[in-house]
Amino acid sequence: MFSVESLRVCVGSFALEAFDLTVSKGECHVLLGPSGSGKTTLLRSFLGLLPVQSGTIRLLGRDITAFPIESRGFGYVPQHLGLFPHLCVRDNIAYSAKARNVPIDLFQPVVDGLIEATDIRGLLERMPHTLSGGERQRVGLVRALASQPHLLLLDEPFTALHENLRQELWELMRTLQRKHQLTLLLITHDLREAYALADSITVLLGGRVVQQGSKEEVFSRPKTPEVARFLGVENILQGRILKRDALAWLVDIAGIEIPITAYPPPSNTALEQGDVWVVIRSEEILLASAQTPSASDTPLRGTIRSIHPSYPQWKIEIDVGFRIFASVTRHQVEEMGLNVGSSVQIGWKPQNAQLLRSHQQQSE
Amino acid sequence: MPSTLRRTTITAAFAVLILYGGLILSLGWFLEGAVFRGMLFSERSLFAIRLSLITATISSCMALIIAIPAAYALSRYRFWGSEAINTLLEFPIIVSPAALGAILLMFFSSPLGEWVQAHTVRFVFGFAGILLAQFVTVLGVAVRLLKASFDEIPVEIEVIARTLGATPRYAFFTVVLPLARRGILAAFVLSWAKALGEFGATVTLAGTMAMRTETLPVAIYLRLASADIEGTAALILIMVGIGLCSLYLARRLLQRSVDANRMG
Known part of the structure; x- marks a missing residue:
C-alpha cells in the first residue's frame, strides 16, 4: 500500500538514512519519537516539502517520490492551523471537491457519512474561530477524509487537546479507521496516543530507526x-x-x-x-x-x-x-x-x- | 493610580496630535473664506485634484499588480538575487524623491531611455511621467508591506490546501490572497496616500506645467512660489481634507475586512 525504500533525507547537518517503511491497507502505523528524532523531517519528505537525496516513496505501487503534493494521494491533518479561517465549516469540507473539480454527486454521499459519524452537522455554517479545539480537529479530519486520500498523515493532531477529548477522538479515529478501512500514518511523541491508535510502530531516536514492529512487540519487548x-x-x-x-x-x-x-x-x-x-x-x-x-x-x-x-x-x-x-x-x-x-x-x-x-x- | 508608563506614553501620543493638528490649524491664520471657496471650485484646482486622484489611484494599482506576486515570491522562495531585491526595496526611501526623479530623467536622456520613449509613450514632462514617478516611489513600500503580510500566513496552510488537491495557483487564489486581504488593502491605502503626496520625483520628471502636469502638491508649490499665501493655505487644506477623508474611509474598510476575516 504505502512503502518507503532506502530513503535518505538531509536538513542542514541532520540526516536520516536508509529509512524503510511498509504500511498495509487499513493499518495505522505510528512514527514514534521525541522532539528532534526526525519524525517531522520524514513527514515533510513524504509530503514532498523536502527534497529526497535517494530512495523511493510508493503509494499503491506508484513511485510518487517526485510527484507534486496535490498528486500524491495523501490527506494531512496537522496539530495546528488546520482549518481555513476565511471559510465556514461547510466550505472547508467542500474545498477538495472544488479544487479537484469533482461533481458534487460523487462527493456528497461520502461527506454526509463522515459528517454523521463525527457528529458535526450542527457546525456546518460556523466559522473556524467559533469552534472548540475538539470540534476543529473533527472538522479537520472530515475535510481531510472528504478528499478520499489513499493515506492519511496525522501530525500529532490531538496532542494539544484535553485528556478526555483526546481519548474521545482516539476512539472516533479507531471507529472511522475500521469503518472506512483507512490507512493511517500517525506522527507522535505521545506514548499513550501511540498505544491507543497504532497497529505497528517505528521508533525514531536521534534520526535513526531503533525499532520497528507491532505495537505489542515494541511496547513489551523494546530492543535496546x-x-x-x-x-x-x-x-x-x-x-x-x-x-x-x-x-x-x-x-x-x-x-x-x-x-x-x-x-x-x-x-x-x-x-x-x-x-x-x-x-x-x-x-x-x-x-x-x-x-x-x-x-x-x-x-x-x-x-x-x-x-x-x-x-x-x-x-x-x-x-x-x-x-x-x-x-x-x-x-x-x-x-x-x-x-x-x-x-x-x-x-x-x-x-x-x-x-x-x-x-x-x-x-x- | 495611573502608572508612569501610561502617563508618559499617552503624553507622547498627544504630542503627535498637537504637532500635526497644530500645524493644520495654523493654516487658518492665512485662510479667507472667499479665497477658499474660489480655490475649491476653480477650474485649475479641480484639474489638480482630479489629476492627483487619477494618477495616485492608477500608480498604486500598478504598483500592487507587480508588488503582490513579487512580495509572495520574496516571502515564500529563496532564489538567486532575492537578497539583493530585498535590499533594493528601500532604495526609493534612501534616495530623496528629487534624486529619484533626477535618476529617471537621466535614464530617459540615455539612448535606451530615448528609445523607450520613442517606442512607447512620452514620460518626460507628460502625464505618463507623473504615473511613473509615483509608481517608482511607492513600489518598494508596497512590496515591503505585502511581504510582511504574506510572511504572516503560515506556509502550512498552503500545504494543507495542496493535500486537498489544490494546485499552487489555486491555493494562492483561494487561500493565500483571501487571507492577505487586509495586508493588500493596507498596502494599497499607504501606497495611494504616498502617491497622492508625491512631489519631488514628479516635479523633476514631469515638470510644473499648469493644467498639464499640475498635481495637488505641484499646485501648492506653484502658489507658494508666486507668494500667494492664501491660495497656498486653501490648497493645502483641500489636500489634507481629501487625504484624511480617504485614509479614514480606508481605515473603516480595513476594520470591516478584519471583522470579515474573523467572521468569514
Whole structure:
C-alpha cells in the first residue's frame, strides 16, 4: 500500500538514512519519537516539502517520490492551523471537491457519512474561530477524509487537546479507521496516543530507526535500553553476566548477584558474557512486606527510600543495593502500610524481565 | 493610580496630535473664506485634484499588480538575487524623491531611455511621467508591506490546501490572497496616500506645467512660489481634507475586512 525504500533525507547537518517503511491497507502505523528524532523531517519528505537525496516513496505501487503534493494521494491533518479561517465549516469540507473539480454527486454521499459519524452537522455554517479545539480537529479530519486520500498523515493532531477529548477522538479515529478501512500514518511523541491508535510502530531516536514492529512487540519487548527508556521503563539496570546455564543468567548488578530467567530465551548466543542491561517495567515489580513469603522466583530485600504520589499510580523508590522503582496503587500503599524507611521485598515474574545490549554494544 | 508608563506614553501620543493638528490649524491664520471657496471650485484646482486622484489611484494599482506576486515570491522562495531585491526595496526611501526623479530623467536622456520613449509613450514632462514617478516611489513600500503580510500566513496552510488537491495557483487564489486581504488593502491605502503626496520625483520628471502636469502638491508649490499665501493655505487644506477623508474611509474598510476575516 504505502512503502518507503532506502530513503535518505538531509536538513542542514541532520540526516536520516536508509529509512524503510511498509504500511498495509487499513493499518495505522505510528512514527514514534521525541522532539528532534526526525519524525517531522520524514513527514515533510513524504509530503514532498523536502527534497529526497535517494530512495523511493510508493503509494499503491506508484513511485510518487517526485510527484507534486496535490498528486500524491495523501490527506494531512496537522496539530495546528488546520482549518481555513476565511471559510465556514461547510466550505472547508467542500474545498477538495472544488479544487479537484469533482461533481458534487460523487462527493456528497461520502461527506454526509463522515459528517454523521463525527457528529458535526450542527457546525456546518460556523466559522473556524467559533469552534472548540475538539470540534476543529473533527472538522479537520472530515475535510481531510472528504478528499478520499489513499493515506492519511496525522501530525500529532490531538496532542494539544484535553485528556478526555483526546481519548474521545482516539476512539472516533479507531471507529472511522475500521469503518472506512483507512490507512493511517500517525506522527507522535505521545506514548499513550501511540498505544491507543497504532497497529505497528517505528521508533525514531536521534534520526535513526531503533525499532520497528507491532505495537505489542515494541511496547513489551523494546530492543535496546534507549528504546526502553523512551517508552517510559524506569528500571534499566546496568549489570554484568557472571554465568549462564541452560535456564538462566547470573547477573551482577551493583555487586549483587541476581539470577535472571529472562527473555530472550537462553538460546541467544549474543548474551554469553559481558555488560548487559536488565530492563523491568515498574508496574511489573512485585512488592511484598518483608515478612510475607515471596511470590517471586527472585526475591530481593530492601528499604523504601521515597514515595512519589502520582496519578493513577504511585511510584515507590526502593534501595535493594541498587535503586529500583515499583508502581503501586494508593490503595496498596495504605493496605501494606508502606512508608519511607519500611523494609520490603521485591521480585518479578521471569517473563517480565528483559536482558538487552545497548545500541552501541549491538553495533560492536 | 495611573502608572508612569501610561502617563508618559499617552503624553507622547498627544504630542503627535498637537504637532500635526497644530500645524493644520495654523493654516487658518492665512485662510479667507472667499479665497477658499474660489480655490475649491476653480477650474485649475479641480484639474489638480482630479489629476492627483487619477494618477495616485492608477500608480498604486500598478504598483500592487507587480508588488503582490513579487512580495509572495520574496516571502515564500529563496532564489538567486532575492537578497539583493530585498535590499533594493528601500532604495526609493534612501534616495530623496528629487534624486529619484533626477535618476529617471537621466535614464530617459540615455539612448535606451530615448528609445523607450520613442517606442512607447512620452514620460518626460507628460502625464505618463507623473504615473511613473509615483509608481517608482511607492513600489518598494508596497512590496515591503505585502511581504510582511504574506510572511504572516503560515506556509502550512498552503500545504494543507495542496493535500486537498489544490494546485499552487489555486491555493494562492483561494487561500493565500483571501487571507492577505487586509495586508493588500493596507498596502494599497499607504501606497495611494504616498502617491497622492508625491512631489519631488514628479516635479523633476514631469515638470510644473499648469493644467498639464499640475498635481495637488505641484499646485501648492506653484502658489507658494508666486507668494500667494492664501491660495497656498486653501490648497493645502483641500489636500489634507481629501487625504484624511480617504485614509479614514480606508481605515473603516480595513476594520470591516478584519471583522470579515474573523467572521468569514
